[in-house]
Amino acid sequence: MVVYLIRKLEQFTKLSNEEKRALENAAAQKVRRLGPREDIIHEGDRPRHLNLMLEGWACRYKVLEDGRRQVVAFLVPGDMCDLRMSILRRMDHSIGCLSHALVAEISADTVVELSDRYPALRRALWWNSLVEEAKAREWIVNLGRRNAAERMAHLFCEMYVRLRAIGLTIDRAFELPVTQELLSDAVGLSAVHVNRTLMELREANLISLKGKTLTILDPDGLEALALFSADYLHLDRSGEAG
Amino acid sequence: MVVYLIRKLEQFTKLSNEEKRALENAAAQKVRRLGPREDIIHEGDRPRHLNLMLEGWACRYKVLEDGRRQVVAFLVPGDMCDLRMSILRRMDHSIGCLSHALVAEISADTVVELSDRYPALRRALWWNSLVEEAKAREWIVNLGRRNAAERMAHLFCEMYVRLRAIGLTIDRAFELPVTQELLSDAVGLSAVHVNRTLMELREANLISLKGKTLTILDPDGLEALALFSADYLHLDRSGEAG
DNA sequence: CGGTCATTTGAAATCGTTCAAAAGGAGTGG
DNA sequence: CCACTCCTTTTGAACGATTTCAAATGACCG
Incomplete structure (x- = not known):
């Protein structure tokens, strides 16, 4: 399960077997199973531990x-809800599941222990949070300066690259367990x-979206558009x- | 000069005199003077040290x-350009001055030293970067779900609160050394x-903007609108x- | 199989953009 | 200190993108 986190962190640096085992142990302590629309944590809550996505999507x-x-x-397997959030008194946003999900609860102490003991891991977690910030900045650009088609295309490109990095794509397809309504809340448009x-993206033969499976038919075209x-x-x- | 950083960090936790002195020393090592439109660091650059805003605005x-x-x-005095950025190979965005500015260069080593030696400072710097992330998230909301008037109002509210926290407001006014063109790039609208x-905000008696001085005439009204x-x-x- | 939720489609209304031009302001050199 | 220039702000009018409202169709769950 924690394999997705490991694959993600290894985009930054190779981890030793000991480090991987330590992560596995940490993530096995307590696992919560949640259903779609359930909140993992809610705005105003005080975060008590680190929530790590093992399976499923959240936002x-x-x-x-x-x-x-x-x-x-969007949070996918390997993403962390609130690393270092213990510094802030209260959550300033909510995190909700979009599908059935498995979430590991890792105590703040364990996080501190891991990063004290394994410097490479600590640096990898830092890297992860810097990338979170970079993603947020790119979303600002997306909403501020791209039109509807470009925004959606960009979102699909990002999710494709992220999921491919952790081995959750099959060829050029991946599961997108998200309604158009929710998509609209992500790209700042109306659902209509x-x-x-x-439709437009489909007619341009850039993507196909059947059920919850998104296939990128023309990666270069999609990236160029986005x-x-x-x-x-x-x-x-x-x-x-x- | 470093007083603005100290005031900001003290929104999180009181710092000891020793910690403040250490910050002052660190920020006094090397100071760059930059003019409007000059870049502090550019996309693709490899960050070599921490740039701390001492005076002036950047973005x-x-x-x-x-x-x-x-x-x-927007970066104002006390804001840091690239704390911990040494983890990332290259800048994924640029930082440019909007006015005459003073920028302290603090070496990566000094940053590590400071945060090893002063745990309260380390936590305060963490807090600062978590707040950066929170601001980015709020900007996403701003661009995604607020209309033109709400967006501008929200930006003014944020800048007012941030500047007040570091003592850069006079009554309900502050310097906004920014053209409407640049404002438009921040709120994702056209300059026109x-x-x-x-005009609309002025006619509603919410703000006055003369030259580069923004005065908030009706704080409650502006916050409500935003x-x-x-x-x-x-x-x-x-x-x-x- | 019915019911609920998600997707699709159409038409009108709204918000924001674009293009173009005029007016205002600040800095520079003579 | 004036004249000149460049940049920023302001205004108008037409256009275009996106939203809203409303309704029909399709898909999935129990």
């Missing part, structure tokens, strides 16, 4: 007083317009060389 | 291949529409109590 989201909702990140934009560059995901093993 | 921004630009954050929206809540800035001294 970070914020809701305005009048009900408008914005998804600010998301629907039309999906003005996508994977640089911001920093999947360059930068923890290894000088 | 993080990304530019798409076709020239569209999006500002993803920013101009019209500013659906603003300062929670995400975490200015709650959370480093002090349980």
Whole structure:
């Protein structure tokens, strides 16, 4: 299960067997099973431990007083909900499951212990949180400066690259357990317009989306449309060389 | 000069005199003076040291291949450009000055030394980077789910709270050394529409903007329009109590 | 098999953009 | 200190993208 986290961190630097085993132990202590629409943690809550996605999708989201909702990140296996969040008094956003999910609860003490004991791991976790920040910045660009088709294309490119890095793609396809409504909350459009934009992408033979399976038919075309560059995901093993 | 950083960090936790002195020393080693439109660091560069804003404004921004630009954050005195960035190989965005600015260069070693020696400082720097992330998330919400007037109002509320926290407001006014063009790149609108929206906010007696001085005439009204809540800035001294 | 939720489609309304031009302001050199 | 220039702000009008409302169709779950 924790294999996805390991695969992700190894995009930054190779981990020793001991480090991997330590992660496995940590993630095996307590595992929660959650259903779609269940919140892993809610805005205003005080985070007590680290939640690690083992299986399934979730999303970070914020809701305005009048009900408008914005998804600010998608979480897939290997993603962590609230690393180092213990520093902040309260969650400023919620995290909800989009599908059935398995979530490991890792105590704050265990996290500290792991990162004290394994410097490579500590650096890998740092890297992970810097990449989170970089993703948020790219989402700002996406919402601020790309039009509907470009936004959706960009989101699909990002998810494809992220999932491929952890081995959750099959050829050029992956599971996207998300309604168009939710997609619209992620790209800042109306659900109706998301629907039309999906049509457009299909008619351009860039993607196919049947049920919950997204297939990228034309990776180059999709990236070109999206003005996508994977640089911001920093999947360059930068923890290894000088 | 480093007083702004200290004031900001003390929103999280009180610092000892020794810690403050250590920060002052670190920031006094090397200071760069930059003019408006000069880049502090550029996308693709390899960050070599920590850049700390002592005076003036800057912004993080990304530019798409076709020239569209999006500002993803404003930096004011006390803000750091690239704490811990040494983990990432290359900058995935640029940071440019908006006004005359003083920037302290602090070596990576000094940063490590400071945070090894002063745990409270280390925690305060963590807090700072978590708040950066929280701000990015709120900007995503801003661009995704608020309309033009709400977006601008929200930006003004955020800047007002941030500047007030470090003592850079006078009554309800502060310097906003930014053209409408740049504002438009921050809120994801066209410059023309920013101009019209500013008019709107002025006619509603919410703000006055003369030259580069922004005055908030009706803080409650502006926050209500913006659906603003300062929670995400975490200015709650959370480093002090349980 | 019915019911509920998700997707699709159409048409009208709205918000924001674009293009173009005028007016205002700040800095520079003579 | 004026004239000149460049940059920023302001305004108008037409256009275009996206939203909203409403309804029909399709898919999945129990």
